Amino acid sequence: MTTGEETCVMCHLCKLADMQENLRSDWGDLRRRHGGMADESLFDFLHMEIVSHIYKEQQSGKEEMDNKDRAVCVSVLESMGFRVGQGLIERLTRDSPSFKDELDVMKFVCKDFWTKVFRRQVDNLRTNHQGTYVLQDNTFSLLTQLSNGKQYLDQAPKYLAFSCGIVRGALSNLGLDSVVTAEVSVMPSCKFQVVVQKL
Amino acid sequence: MSRQSNRTTDSKKMNSELFTLTYGALVTQLCKDYENDEEVNKQLDKMGYNIGVRLIEDFLARSSIGRCQDFRETADVIAKVAFKMYLGITPSVTNWSPAGDEFSLILENNPLVDFVELPDNHSTLVYSSLLCGVLRGALEMVQMAVDVRFAQDTLRGDSVTEIRMKFIKRIEENLPAGDE
Numbered sequence: 091m092t093t094g095e096e097t098c099v100m101c102h103l104c105k106l107a108d109m110q111e112n113l114r115s116d117w118g119d120l121r122r123r124h125g126g127m128a129d130e131s132l133f134d135f136l137h138m139e140i141v142s143h144i145y146k147e148q149q150s151g152k153e154e155m156d157n158k159d160r161a162v163c164v165s166v167l168e169s170m171g172f173r174v175g176q177g178l179i180e181r182l183t184r185d186s187p188s189f190k191d192e193l194d195v196m197k198f199v200c201k202d203f204w205t206k207v208f209r210r211q212v213d214n215l216r217t218n219h220q221g222t223y224v225l226q227d228n229t230f231s232l233l234t235q236l237s238n239g240k241q242y243l244d245q246a247p248k249y250l251a252f253s254c255g256i257v258r259g260a261l262s263n264l265g266l267d268s269v270v271t272a273e274v275s276v277m278p279s280c281k282f283q284v285v286v287q288k289l
Numbered sequence: 290m291s292r293q294s295n296r297t298t299d300s301k302k303m304n305s306e307l308f309t310l311t312y313g314a315l316v317t318q319l320c321k322d323y324e325n326d327e328e329v330n331k332q333l334d335k336m337g338y339n340i341g342v343r344l345i346e347d348f349l350a351r352s353s354i355g356r357c358q359d360f361r362e363t364a365d366v367i368a369k370v371a372f373k374m375y376l377g378i379t380p381s382v383t384n385w386s387p388a389g390d391e392f393s394l395i396l397e398n399n400p401l402v403d404f405v406e407l408p409d410n411h412s413t414l415v416y417s418s419l420l421c422g423v424l425r426g427a428l429e430m431v432q433m434a435v436d437v438r439f440a441q442d443t444l445r446g447d448s449v450t451e452i453r454m455k456f457i458k459r460i461e462e463n464l465p466a467g468d469e
Contacts, residue, residue, distance in 0.1 A: 127377035128305040135340045170314040177310045
């Protein structure tokens, strides 16, 4: 069992993302449906470049990034992911019946949604039955290209922010407001923690 | 690089939506960050270039295509192999210049833009500018300097999407200076 050396991403930074959530841009009429079949590697390439771009832009002119800069980057990536998650779940659940309870929703996310988006099912779902869930993916598709093991562990948070947003966006459209964080101790294994917000 | 190959049609399709939705989110974000469409187009092109210089390796590894003999062969490979592999479409290659150094790719439909609408205040946005950069970056890695631009764009009212590609020059491979 791993102890201690977990890099926690997001935490309170997700609340920053929540603030941006309501930022509807001029793109009110940007509607998306889909026609062709893009190869899955395209998303990987695009995602990596987006992360690189966001960090480069935030750093521009400065010698180094501070924690505030990093928080901004994570927040931007997370809110981009949020919109994507909403769009994805919308299409996926168009013909599905509604869910009977919260756990049902989470199971759907872990199986159907995760398979469609991250190409596999979640390996392990744990919950305290009080609104907190931990989704463990031992071969998280966005991390497999980074490393196996501990190399680049400090880079992992950059590449998880968007995915946290995707999960939060999907849950949001399924009626669950949540805070989603991710932890990595050994790549490419990843744990997403979902805390459902009670009104 | 390890990658799982669990591809069912459904999963491929959803990944397709993941890509196109992510691209849409990117364009939206850039429009927020930059003041004018021209700047957004430039950024998309630059990002595309960065993707292209890496994508070419993936392409060469997966397609086992050898070196192209001339620009005509390059055009065919781009349209029939690369576009097919990555976007699932096969544009037609037409409108060759007399000198044989310029041609068009005609896309009946562009997976990036299906049912995307540009709001009125973004009439000069070239939504798919990323593609230009990808092509440019990829070809540069195989020693070809090219100019790539959109001549027609369905998002801006044209009936098809036309990408115009012009061969500029061959790039000599740079030998590393000094000891290696």
